[in-house]
Amino acid sequence: MDAIYADSQFQDVPYEEKKKLFDQVAGDMRYESMLYGCYECGICTAACPSARFYDFSPRVFAQVMAREDVHTFYELLNESVWDCSQCFSCLRCPRQNNPGGIITIMREVAVNNGLQSAKDALQAYSRIIYKIMSTGTQVAPDMLQPDFFPDWGPDVVQVSKNLDVWRRAIPPETMHTTELAWDVSEKTRMELYLIWKLTGNLEMIEQIDEGLFMILEEVMEELLEEHGYDIDDIDSVIDD
Amino acid sequence: MTPLTILNNQPGGVPPKAKDRVFDRKGKKPELYYRDQLFELEEKGELIIHRIGEEQDAVEIETKYGRKKKVPRNMTWHHKSCGQCGHIPGYSTAIFWLLRELGYTYHDPRDQTSCTAWNYYASATSNPAAQAAVALRNFAQAYEDGFYPIIHCGTSYGHYKEVREELIHHPKLRDQTKRVMDKLGKPMVFPEEVVHYSEWVHVMRDAIAERQTLDFKDITVTVHPACHYHKLVVEDAVYDKELYDGQRTAVVSALVKALGANLADYSTWHDCCGFGFRHILVSRDFSRSFATIRKIERMKEEANPDVTLTHDTGCVTTLDKSQFAAKAHGRNVGIPVMSDAQFAALAMGAHPYKICQLHWHGVDMRPLMEKMGIDHETAWAEFEEVAAKVKSGEIEYMSWEDC
Numbered sequence: 161m162d163a164i165y166a167d168s169q170f171q172d173v174p175y176e177e178k179k180k181l182f183d184q185v186a187g188d189m190r191y192e193s194m195l196y197g198c199y200e201c202g203i204c205t206a207a208c209p210s211a212r213f214y215d216f217s218p219r220v221f222a223q224v225m226a227r228e229d230v231h232t233f234y235e236l237l238n239e240s241v242w243d244c245s246q247c248f249s250c251l252r253c254p255r256q257n258n259p260g261g262i263i264t265i266m267r268e269v270a271v272n273n274g275l276q277s278a279k280d281a282l283q284a285y286s287r288i289i290y291k292i293m294s295t296g297t298q299v300a301p302d303m304l305q306p307d308f309f310p311d312w313g314p315d316v317v318q319v320s321k322n323l324d325v326w327r328r329a330i331p332p333e334t335m336h337t338t339e340l341a342w343d344v345s346e347k348t349r350m351e352l353y354l355i356w357k358l359t360g361n362l363e364m365i366e367q368i369d370e371g372l373f374m375i376l377e378e379v380m381e382e383l384l385e386e387h388g389y390d391i392d393d394i395d396s397v398i399d400d
Numbered sequence: 401m402t403p404l405t406i407l408n409n410q411p412g413g414v415p416p417k418a419k420d421r422v423f424d425r426k427g428k429k430p431e432l433y434y435r436d437q438l439f440e441l442e443e444k445g446e447l448i449i450h451r452i453g454e455e456q457d458a459v460e461i462e463t464k465y466g467r468k469k470k471v472p473r474n475m476t477w478h479h480k481s482c483g484q485c486g487h488i489p490g491y492s493t494a495i496f497w498l499l500r501e502l503g504y505t506y507h508d509p510r511d512q513t514s515c516t517a518w519n520y521y522a523s524a525t526s527n528p529a530a531q532a533a534v535a536l537r538n539f540a541q542a543y544e545d546g547f548y549p550i551i552h553c554g555t556s557y558g559h560y561k562e563v564r565e566e567l568i569h570h571p572k573l574r575d576q577t578k579r580v581m582d583k584l585g586k587p588m589v590f591p592e593e594v595v596h597y598s599e600w601v602h603v604m605r606d607a608i609a610e611r612q613t614l615d616f617k618d619i620t621v622t623v624h625p626a627c628h629y630h631k632l633v634v635e636d637a638v639y640d641k642e643l644y645d646g647q648r649t650a651v652v653s654a655l656v657k658a659l660g661a662n663l664a665d666y667s668t669w670h671d672c673c674g675f676g677f678r679h680i681l682v683s684r685d686f687s688r689s690f691a692t693i694r695k696i697e698r699m700k701e702e703a704n705p706d707v708t709l710t711h712d713t714g715c716v717t718t719l720d721k722s723q724f725a726a727k728a729h730g731r732n733v734g735i736p737v738m739s740d741a742q743f744a745a746l747a748m749g750a751h752p753y754k755i756c757q758l759h760w761h762g763v764d765m766r767p768l769m770e771k772m773g774i775d776h777e778t779a780w781a782e783f784e785e786v787a788a789k790v791k792s793g794e795i796e797y798m799s800w801e802d803c
């Protein structure tokens with residue numbers, strides 16, 4: 161390792177492994193429109209909410225990627241990549257860089273490669289992924305539980321206590337639901353499951369949480385079978 | 401002392417006062433225009449463009465670089481938001497109520513998923529092909545249903561614009577998405593404009609003001625422009641030279657002015673709300689701190705508003721719910737938060753609980769309602785009366801007729 165990296169973290173990870181992941185980020189089709197060089201002006205960092213509360217800087221992401229500094233890249237990939245708020249305030253960049261977009265790609269690479277740091281970052285997140293992939297909506301009314309949002313005050317207690325009645329006391333018919341944000345038709349859920357299979361999205365989950373993958377596969381398999389599909393016969397269209 | 405020379409084209413180098421400054425859009429429009437690119441793809445047979453037709457009764461308004469955008473008023477297909485429907489149900493209900501009151505036809509579909517971008521921006525457990533296919537499935541459904549899609553969520557709006565950019569520039573992604581859509585038996589459709597509901601509220605603001613029943617002249621309002629509305633693929637966002645000299649998106653702020661309330665500025669208007677996707681669920685200390693220290697406290701100190709308005713799901717949630725814990729720590733908070741649609745509906749006399757569903761919000765709305773001239777005690781009793789009927793089984797649901 162070069163002398164300047166003598167005190168860097170992840171020294172046990174071979175350069176080739178780090179470079180492989182770096183190349184996956186730089187090789188992503190979205191990447192070419194996200195980095196055009198960097199003035200080091202720091203405008204992105206001045207606009208960045210995460211930079212105010214964490215040891216985090218979008219400028220560092222832009223520079224590290226532009227310099228092809230794979231060692232620091234690997235540190236960012238395993239640590240501060242999860243601090244970003246994905247607000248895209250950094251799109252104020254006068255170079256038209258998109259540090260937030262680079263971070264989106266880096267996170268996907270971390271997930272696709274099953275990095276332990278990604279698993280740790282997403283540990284408390286499984287039920288959200290499950291909700292989105294199985295129902296097509298994420299923010300469900302029954303998430304409003306006082307033990308999940310203790311800091312949101314007494315209205316969460318009231319909502320959760322009255323949930324069933326209050327949901328039915330909303331005029332639009334599609335919103336008389338407690339487990340889903342709105343009533344998603346079965347046909348639409350089935351189409352969504354086909355999308356997850358055809359795009360290899362379900363297999364991404366296997367990298368990060370095998371238990372969740374198995375539960376999701378079972379739910380999807382059942383509905384797809386009812387509609388005449390065999391889940392094992394649905395191949396991803398993006399393998400090539 | 402000689403005045404500092406500041407780049408301002410002013411003889412003598414003295415900068416003009418803020419009120420005298422003239423902001424003109426001097427930058428060049430980007431050469432590439434998404435509409436031209438979309439229609440080129442249609443010509444090549446790769447996409448069907450869902451056009452805004454006569455039946456949409458559209459209005460043309462100006463976007464970031466001075467180009468025109470058509471905003472449909474009628475026959476709209478409502479791409480709902482999971483956060484709005486799930487946790488702030490008065491948000492979507494107010495949008496539907498405004499449509500009904502103003503006499504427009506709309507479709508509230510069950511054949512709709514969310515944009516699923518939570519798995520993109522929060523957990524990165526998706527990929528461009530999956531995200532494009534989800535977008536196009538929803539758009540194809542709107543096309544087949546014969547209504548024009550209008551998007552409630554700021555993130556879905558921003559994300560679909562990102563999807564549009566990716567589809568335009570990457571033939572391989574178009575090919576992958578086409579193969580998915582073929583398997584679903586659905587056409588490759590993209591709408592000619594990606595339209596956010598707050599743009600609909602914006603073009604309706606004068607019609608809303610004409611039907612206003614409450615006087616808002618004593619109501620001071622701050623506005624939080626949603627990041628994914630005006631920062632993510634910037635060109636589509638609506639601007640107006642008459643408002644902040646065209647330097648800030650005009651949606652929401654123009655409504656406040658049209659309704660006769662006091663539009664108050666504050667220094668951190670460009671900052672995000674602190675939502676952060678992952679953070680609001682699993683690192684909420686960050687969201688709470690940012691929302692209260694950088695947004696709510698700044699508004700309090702600089703404008704002391706009666707209410708703050710925004711036009712996205714996560715922003716309403718974060719700005720509202722973060723205030724309870726901050727209050728417990730004695731911070732300078734306590735600003736009611738709602739959407740532009742709820743504010744507009746209240747102005748037109750909508751029921752604060754049956755329609756605007758304000759009991760789902762955290763910050764106490766009663767002082768605001770009193771200032772607006774709303775009898776909230778009677779209104780709550782009316783809501784409870786219907787809720788009791790639902791509870792006893794006398795009626796299964798509260799309907800529009802019960803409002």
Ligand code: SF4
Nearest residue numbers: 208245247248250260
């Ligand atoms: S997208 Fe991420 S890096 Fe960019 S400003 Fe927002 S938090 Fe900072």
Ligand code: SF4
Nearest residue numbers: 198199201202204253
């Ligand atoms: S704003 Fe752009 S040019 Fe400036 S430091 Fe950030 S990435 Fe580099």
